[in-house]
Amino acid sequence: MDKYAFQCGYCTPGIIMATKALxxxxxxxxxxxxxxxxxxxxxxxxxxxxxxxxxxEVVGKVGK
Known part of the structure; x- marks a missing residue:
């Protein structure tokens, strides 16, 4: 929410699944x-x- 990463939701399921796998x-x-x-x-x-x-930001890599 803080990064405005969610918009229409069309791609969200795939992004969530790919991120979880990563x-x-x-x-x-x-x-x-x-x-x-x-x-x-x-x-x-x-x-x-x-x-x-x-x-x-979640994984602590912002600015690194």
Whole structure:
């Protein structure tokens, strides 16, 4: 919510599933690993940049 990562909801299920799979495999991914894990999801609202920031904040990688 703080990063405005949720918009229309069209891509949200895939993003949630891809993020869960990534974090199960690697609890502390870097920015490139997050982008790679979500590369199969297409956000029509162009909020994927917010999603990357939100996931980065959750895993403590913002600004690193």
């Amino acid at each position: 974090l199960d495999k690697n609890p502390h991914p870097d920015s490139d690993e997050i982008k790679e894990a979500l590369s199969g999801n297409f956000c029509r609202c162009i909020s994927q940049y917010h999603v990357f920031e939100a996931i980065g």
